[in-house]
Amino acid sequence: EVQLVESGGGLVQPGGSLRLSCAASGFTFSTYWMHWVRQVPGKGLVWVSRINSGGSSTSYADSVKGQFTISRDNAKNTLYLQMNSLRAEDTAVYYCAREGKVAAGVVSYYYMDVWGKGTTVTVSS
Amino acid sequence: DIQMTQSPSSLSASIGDRVTITCRASQSVSSYLNWYQQKPGKAPNLLIYAASSLQSGVPSRFSGSGSGTDFTLTISSLQPEDFATYYCQQTYSTQWTFGPGTTVNIK
Numbered sequence: 001e002v003q004l005v006e007s008g009g010g011l012v013q014p015g016g017s018l019r020l021s022c023a024a025s026g027f028t029f030s031t032y033w034m035h036w037v038r039q040v041p042g043k044g045l046v047w048v049s050r051i052n053s054g055g056s057s058t059s060y061a062d063s064v065k066g067q068f069t070i071s072r073d074n075a076k077n078t079l080y081l082q083m084n085s086l087r088a089e090d091t092a093v094y095y096c097a098r099e100g101k102v103a104a105g106v107v108s109y110y111y112m113d114v115w116g117k118g119t120t121v122t123v124s125s
Numbered sequence: 126d127i128q129m130t131q132s133p134s135s136l137s138a139s140i141g142d143r144v145t146i147t148c149r150a151s152q153s154v155s156s157y158l159n160w161y162q163q164k165p166g167k168a169p170n171l172l173i174y175a176a177s178s179l180q181s182g183v184p185s186r187f188s189g190s191g192s193g194t195d196f197t198l199t200i201s202s203l204q205p206e207d208f209a210t211y212y213c214q215q216t217y218s219t220q221w222t223f224g225p226g227t228t229v230n231i232k
Contacts, residue, residue: 035221037169045161045169045212047221059219062126095168102175109175110216111159115168 002026002114004096009119016086016123022079022096022116030054030074033099035112036081038092046092049081050099064090086123093118127151127215129224137232144200146227148213153193157217160189160198163226164209172211173198203229 008020022034036048049060049070058070069082079096100113128151138144148158156176161169171180173189176196186201200207208231213224 037223044226045163045214045223047214047223050221061220100171100174102178104175109157109178111171111174111180111214112161112169113171113174113180115170117168 002098004098004114004116006094006096006116006119009094009121011122011124012086013125014087014123017082017084018086018121020081020083020094020096020119020121022081024077024079024098027098027114029072029077033101033110034070034072034079035097035099036068036070036079037095037097037112037115038090039095039118040092048094051079083121086121088123091121091123093120126220127154127218127222129213129215129222131211131213131224131227133227134225135228135230137230138203139232140203140205142203142232144203144207144229146198146211146213146229148191148196148198148224150194150196150215150217154215154217156192157215158189158191158196159214159216160187161212161214161223162207162209163212169212200229 003025005023035050051058051070055072071080095118096116097112098114130149132147158176160173163169177189210226210228
């Protein structure tokens with residue numbers, strides 16, 4: 001079964017750090033690009049970051065650039081999100097998601113086809 | 126970055142109704158547009174990718190259309206399990222963005 005399981009969430013004080021993990025199983029993790037998405041309870045989805053299959057290329061939302069770092073360990077089938085200098089507005093459920101791709105002629109389209117159940121991060125004193 | 130808007134923000138409908146949700150991008154995203162369904166306490170679920178392609182396992186009552194800046198998600202005959210929040214997403218730019226969501230409520 002294709003599965004993503006997030007962990008590492010919890011309560012952290014403002015200014016603190018946290019590292020989230022996302023364990024992948026049931027598919028060849030090393031061949032897929034991966035994402036982090038967050039959602040404040042009761043609010044909408046916000047894309048956070050993306051990493052290519054080999055881990056050499058990353059991109060971030062402006063709101064977390066310089067604060068969060070995405071990485072992966074393909075030997076361990078695990079995706080990470082290092083979060084530093086945390087603020088109250090970083091409080092959210094954090095999802096990892098697999099990037100799917102379909103080729104249509106010379107063009108490829110991308111989407112998130114597998115999601116984890118999420119891990120909750122609460123930034124509060 | 127590319128901003129996404131959705132309308133309406135919420136709607137009330139009855140079982141069997143035809144429901145249409147609109148998504149607009151602040152600039153052209155070609156057909157790099159996906160739709161997701163999310164139920165309370167659950168992760169999102171991919172419904173439509175590339176603007177109009179139905180994801181495997183998704184009921185055929187869901188359909189998507191549009192290109193450029195204007196897109197539509199249609200549920201042809203609303204079923205009890207379709208009451209949820211729906212998000213569009215663009216994957217045209219390096220920074221992907223979601224729309225704010227449309228909540229479909231029971232009338």
